[in-house]
Amino acid sequence: MLKQLLLSVLAVLVLFEEWLWDILTVLGQRLSRLLHLERFDAWLSQASPKLALTAFAIPLVAVAPLNVGAVMLMVHGAMTAGILLEIAAKLLGTLLVARVFRLTRPALMSFAWFARLYEWIMRLVHWAHALVQESQLYRAALALKETMKRCIRKVLED
Secondary structure (H helix, E strand, O other): OHHHHHHHHHHHHHHHHHHHHHHHHHHHHHHHHHOOOHHHHHHHHOOOHHHHHHHHHHHHHHHHHHHHHHHHHHHOOOHHHHHHHHHHHHHHHHHHHHHHHHHHHHHHOOOHHHHHHHHHHHHHHHHHHHHHOOOHHHHHHHHHHHHHHHHHHHHHHO
């Protein structure tokens, strides 16, 4: 019973993170076009490995104070504000990291340790998928994800 519960929670977390990554990657692309960042994107996609790693770290460092602020709010009793700030930090961080990773992936993969870390994370993600794909909750969440993607695409296209 506990194993099934944990697998169900894992399924939801894996799907939610995937959904966030996919949606926020598209949103990042649209924001880049809206803000006329095409030249910056082109420059970043040609960045040296060290510059790419720095660019990849910047969103993580930039969002950290928001995480600290969220914890401070919660510690001082402002639970709702703290949770909302943490959600905003998660969304902003994922959007920025997904965008920078998409642009700098080849340069980042030139670091052996980064490539190994990425491969380990991908193995973990594939393991999680294999583990939970048979659950009813996973299948229901997958159907919901596809419905949400279609709705969001339709809204973004209009």
